[in-house]
Amino acid sequence: MxxxxxxxxxxxxxxxxxxxxxxxxxxxxxxxxxxxxxxxxxxxxxxxxxxxxxxxxxxxxxxxxxxxxxxxxxxxxxxxxxxxxxxxxxxxxxxxxxxxxxxxxxxxxxxxxxxxxxxxxxxxxxxxxxxxxxxxxVQEAPYELLGTNNQMFAEGARKLGLHGRPLMRNVINCKGAGICAxxxxxxxxxxxxxxxxxxxxxxxxxxxxxxxxxxxxxxxxxxxxxxxxxxxxxxxxxxxxxxxxxxxxxxxxxxxxxxxxxxxxxANCSRQVGRNLHIHPAAKVIAMFDEAIDAWNGVPQGYYVDDYAGEGIMFEGFFLPPAILSFALPAMGMKLKKYMADYRKMAGFGIMVTDTSHGRVIKGLNHSPLIFYNLNETDTAKFVKGVEIAARVYLAAGANKILVPIHGIDEITCEADLQKLHDVKIKPGHLELSAFHPMGTCRMGDDAKNSVVNSHLxxxxxxxxxxxxxxxxxxxxxxxxxxxxxxxxxxxxxxxxxxxxxxxx
Ligand SMILES: Cc1cc2nc3c(=O)[nH]c(=O)nc-3n(C[C@H](O)[C@H](O)[C@H](O)COP(=O)(O)OP(=O)(O)OC[C@H]3O[C@@H](n4cnc5c(N)ncnc54)[C@H](O)[C@@H]3O)c2cc1C
Ligand code: SF4
CATH class of the missing domain: 3.50.50.60 (FAD/NAD(P)-binding domain)
Incomplete structure (x- = not known):
């Protein structure tokens, strides 16, 4: 019932x-x-x-x-x-x-x-x-359902010799309606x-x-x-x-x-409850093309590239409806309006980092916890590398402009512009991130002194x-x-x- x-x-x-x-x-x-x-x-x-x-x-x-x-x-x-x-x-x-x-x-x-x-x-x-x-x-996403958004990234990745493939997904008769989230x-x-x-x-x-x-x-x-x-x-x-x-x-x-x-x-004798929070921080890279991509058509997260997974950097597809994407673009005012006017020509891909940074959940007021998390320099460097790779993929795929999630770095329009990512020291506060995978706050382990649950949970x-x-x-x-x-x-x-x-x- x-x-x-x-x-x-x-x-x-x-x-x-x-x-x-x-x-x-x-x-x-x-x-x-x-x-x-x-x-x-x-x-x-x-x-x-x-x-x-x-x-x-x-x-x-x-x-x-x-x-x-x-x-x-x-x-x-x-x-x-x-x-x-x-x-x-x-x-x-x-x-x-x-x-x-x-x-x-x-x-x-x-x-x-x-x-x-x-x-x-x-x-x-x-x-x-x-x-x-x-x-x-669970089944692999069919290539034809990936839509031009994922296919453009796949094409750029292939040109650079990277090894992407469609993601495994839990669906029956997915129509690529594009709004899974x-x-x-x-x-x-x-x-x-x-x-x-x-x-x-x-x-x-x-x-x-x-x-x-x-x-x-x-x-x-x-x-x-x-x-x-x-x-x-x-x-x-x-x-x-x-x-x-x-x-x-x-x-x-x-x-x-x-x-x-x-x-x-x-259950907090170990004093580990709420600690060791990891979140898989993620960043979005947006590319503009000359022609319409219509990125909302197809599975938003249908393709991935894991050549850099060993370094803690994963690339996975994403796209968002206009009302939500407008908040995620690195622009305001007339510039944002101009970008949004080209919504049909946009493509987007995500960078997810295996974080060594960790945070903590503590008690807040009114049924709301407080979540503390600071990104460290190691993970920041992974984002800089991830953004550079994603930008190279999009340039190889024919993008005319790439918007990166780093404050202070303007559009990237050619290989030479990638130097901008190295001209200044990029700090955690410069990054525009989101996260979707909180974990770790009641970690398992054999030792009751440093874990909250044992291995049968x-x-x-x-x-x-x-x-x-x-x-x-x-x-x-x-x-x-x-x-x-x-x-x-x-x-x-x-x-x-x-x-x-x-x-x-
Ligand atoms: C936008 C987005 C996209 C994602 N995409 C993917 C993906 O593609 N693949 C993937 O593997 N993961 C994805 N994730 C993450 C994945 O969905 C979560 O990691 C997973 O669902 C977490 O499972 P859980 O059981 O820990 O918690 P949840 O699935 O969050 O379930 C917890 C439930 O507990 C309820 N609850 C909380 N407190 C109480 C209470 N006091 N009393 C009663 N009920 C309570 C909540 O309402 C909630 O329904 C995504 C997450 C987001 C936000
Ligand atoms: S793409 Fe997502 S929202 Fe659309 S039909 Fe498939 S599962 Fe549903």
Whole structure:
């Protein structure tokens, strides 16, 4: 059953075998796996059960309805970085680009070396990737759906001898409608509310939307359930609820899981809750061509180039509707107007950095955490290199002008202009970035002194309290994270199934 809390009585009180908080890439597979084994599952989701097709392809409306703080969440630091999160049934998977990568083996090996992770081997994850990929229909984007935007970059990359290819994506019958980040109006993107969640519901799970968990109930360092508030249509608290359960799984994402733990003063003997935040900072490079590109036609993130992934630099496609892109261009006033008049001739590609910089989430006021993050010099240098490579690719593809996300650097129109990137020392504050992949704030590891959860994702400090979301990754992943989150969540669910008797389920 998927039900909005407004249909439930005041002071709702229920019991279950497990209560899961959050319905994104972490919470949804957990709910499915445990419901499949006959567990009584209650999943709480603060957002509503939205249908992107109802939002009339209006990107501002979609952000207001399905993004936390209408998409205005940002880090504090240099530079300040917008960090959008989903607030809807299905979590951030509903507003993501649909790109699917497995955890790189090299990154997993580094985690093992540094943090032990004694209970999990890479081979254990492979069937879990396969299970998730099957459930969410992962397949390579067909070249013809990439649109001219991705194809132009592919052409330039090929001329420079780089090795790009279409991305793997979770879709069925994708039409290349081009607005994945605002909810797929065609229901092509297979985000969590299209597979794991309805399947869990059919297997008996109760999924309650507009339900915000606030308090984790414990007794003698053992989880006992969750209390919180049911929200009204304006997202204000309507009434309290309580769910009793011997297993509590937090899947609120890498910002709101540590926030909830910090608010409860819980699972933080290591003092690592909220620390070690990585975000995969990203920059946009825009190219202008003489002819129309019509970059909104096709899959926005359909192609990637990973020749520099070893240096922590990934190139992945992107494009945005005009109302949103106008905020992202490095110009104002008449100059911005002139650029926007050439919207049809624009192409765009993203640079994503595997960050060595790290930040921290702390408690703020009014159900809003504060997110601190400063970009370091090492990561800044990766952006400068990434921008130069992307600009070279676009020049090779025939662009007449390239707009770079670096304050103080004007248009690049030829190879000689690339020297501008080296004439001044580019500092973190000069970069215009955004980020989409927060992770690391409840990192996993064997040592309770420097990690929050063990490798089956149970907190070291509280028996029966688990974290299954992007918080658990010990370092910057280097690839888009949704598949890794799903696989680790299924791994923890399998642990629970094997060790059920420990939890009085
Ligand atoms: C624009 C954009 C594009 C992206 N593109 C990709 C991509 O192409 N590929 C990829 O792999 N990744 C992508 N990502 C990232 C990916 O979607 C996330 O990493 C992933 O969804 C995180 O999963 P999660 O379970 O950690 O958290 P989320 O998916 O964010 O789920 C957390 C859920 O918990 C709910 N919640 C929070 N606090 C509470 C509470 N107290 N009570 C009840 N509910 C609560 C939230 O409302 C939310 O629904 C993208 C992200 C963005 C923003
Ligand atoms: S490209 Fe369009 S149809 Fe395809 S998943 Fe994205 S929004 Fe949906």
């Amino acid at each position: 998927i039900i909005d809390s407004q249909e439930l009585e005041e002071n709702y009180h229920a019991s279950a075998d497990v209560v899961i908080v959050g319905s994104g890439a972490g919470g949804a597979p957990m709910a499915y796996k445990l419901a499949q084994a006959g567990w009584k599952v209650i999943l709480l989701e603060e957002g509503r059960n939205n249908n992107p097709a109802d939002l009339n392809r209006n990107s501002w409306e979609a952000m207001k309805e399905m993004y936390r703080d209408s998409g205005m969440l940002a880090t504090l630091g240099t530079p300040s970085i917008p960090l959008p999160l989903g607030l809807t049934l299905g979590g951030t998977t509903v507003i993501n680009s649909g790109t699917c990568f497995r955890t790189p083996e090299k990154v997993f090996a580094e985690w093992k070396e540094k943090f032990g992770l004694s209970e999990v081997q890479y081979a254990d994850l492979i069937p879990l990737f396969e299970e998730s990929e099957k459930m969410i229909h 605002f909810g797929c109006p065609e229901h092509a993107k297979q985000s969590m509310e299209r597979n794991f969640l309805p399947a869990a519901s059919e297997l008996g799970a109760t999924i309650i939307t507009s339900a915000r968990a606030e308090k984790i109930i414990t007794q003698k360092k053992t989880a006992k359930g969750v209390e919180g508030s049911f929200l009204d249509a304006k997202r204000k608290r309507r009434t309290k609820f309580r769910i009793d359960a011997p297993v509590v799984v937090l899947s609120c994402g890498a910002i709101y899981t540590p926030y909830l733990l910090l608010n409860n003063g819980m 149970e907190t070291h400090d509280v028996k029966g309290l688990f974290v299954a979301d992007a918080s658990v990754f010990p370092s910057s992943l280097g690839v888009n994270p949704q598949m890794s989150i799903m696989a680790f969540s299924l791994f923890a669910a399998n642990y629970l199934l094997k060790n059920k008797s420990q939890y009085s389920v």
